[in-house]
Amino acid sequence: MSRFVMTAAAQMGPIARAETRADCVKRLVEMMREAKARGSELVVFPELALTTFFPRWMIEDEAELDSFYETEMPSAQTMPLFDEAKKLGVGFYLGFAELVVENGVKRRYNTSILVDRTGNIVGKYRKVHLPGTSEPIPGRVLHHLEKRYFEPGDLGFPVWRAFGGVMGMCICNDRRWPEVYRVMGLQAVDMVMLGYNTPFDHVGEVAMDALSLFHNHLSMQAGAYQNATWVVGTAKCGNEEGSKMLGQSVIIAPSGEIVAQSVTVEDEVITAKCDLDMGKRYRETIFDFARHRRPEHYGLIVERTGAIPPPE
Template sequence: MMRKLITAAAQMGPIAKLETRADTVGRLLEMMREAKGRGCELVVFTELALTTFFPRWMIEDEAELDSYYETEMPSAATQPLFDEAKKLGIGFYLGYAELRVENGVKRRFNTSILVNQKAQIISTYRKVHLPGHSEPQPGRDFQHLEKRYFEPGDLGFPVVKGFGGNMGMAICNDRRWPETYRVMGLQDVEMVMLGYNTPFGHVGEQAMDSLTLFHNHLSMQAGAYQNATWVVGTAKCGNEEGSKMGGQSVIIAPSGEIVAQAVTVEDEVITAACDLDLGKRYKETVFDFAAHRRPEHYGLIVERTGAIPPKS
């Protein structure tokens, strides 16, 4: 049996600070049409796909800050994506900055949505693992202020039925944490979609920063293999307002193997025919959780090694 889902990762090159939503959505539409022309049923866009990566700057004017967020989805600016998706019969993952007002309080999230072939939002995810700082750091050409501009996601890691399989989402730094994949793996996830905007030099330690692209793939390949799932990682990359960001968008099989990879740091569509049943074969053998996983012993192991985490 084969459940083949032809999937695209739609990598984006830089988005200029003054680039309009209409121009950016136009680029997304072009890649959506290219993906459909290759037979794709699903296209995965990147994190914060509608604007430049604004957390690199200290923004003190609230009106300016608010301009980077979406207060509804679809919005007037993004409605063309939904209209074209419905016309073409293709689904999409889209990352964006979300602004909600609850009881007069503004809440800001780094968010992604999954939209089916009928242009219906079937899942929403909010980034849990926020990197960077809440206050500007001295000596940096560019800041990384995600903790200032977003709060941690409050929706968990949902897995939903769609596209013939079990679909999950993550965003950027989430990919580095094994909990991300395992929480979804325990829900029998079959494809994890994630977008990222990853600058070089974000750690500030040259030896570590030189491994940015290696760590990017390492984390996603490990998550795919250890949870027997496809992983689609889509970058925003290139030299964006002077900040250089890594590309190498990939589609990774449940074996941990990269089956498609971008070769530019520009707008580029890569595709793969993803057999969702490939993960099932791993889940019935090496990663049969019921047969081999022993969570009832984990606490005992931690206690005996003295590595009990402090209570919060």
């Protein structure tokens, strides 16, 4: 019997720097209600869905910087989203900036959580692959300072049993790294959820930046197909405080095919009926790792081809 999960990607348009948590949560609740009305039981929201993308600025006042982070989840400001999820019987993935204090030291992470249909948190992930720089690049008005404001995640790439399947999470730049999908693929993941905030000029090389939309989908489609998993990629997009960010949120099948895609750079809900057993069929044939994957020979391949030069 097939395992179907009606899934929504709830794309967000720009979040202004002046918007409050309450403003953002209201938008999220409205999209959750729309997703429910269309039959969804799982909603994937973007990375940093509660604030503007603050790493684009150099922020030297620590109190101001702290204001962009969540110190508890749920909080009084985000509780309406959890309450609505429980009321509607809809689960969700949510990205946000997390601040924790451990042994008197502040630790900052780019984080996502998975919440089940009863409003309970069942999983947490912290972004591992942080793009950008830790110092501003001279001559640029808008920066990409994730390495300054976050540290690499310390939770690895676990999976969780929820929504009738095996669910995984990653965030934004993680989607470009094949090992992210493979680690979860080796755990028989059925669906990988990821939110992103990606500016068109993040590389600073015109020819590469012009391919941003192509590379966005390429990485997710390859990850889906090569690991026999659904991938749901949800953007925060549009012109946010002068930074143009790409949209084209997608739901991708284990075949690598895009089955739903957004058409705006505003708040928009897209949905798909995801058959989790579709991935199982690929894992039992083309990507049966136990029968076909041979990691014990990878070292021999490298040695024979000279792909890595011997030490001097």
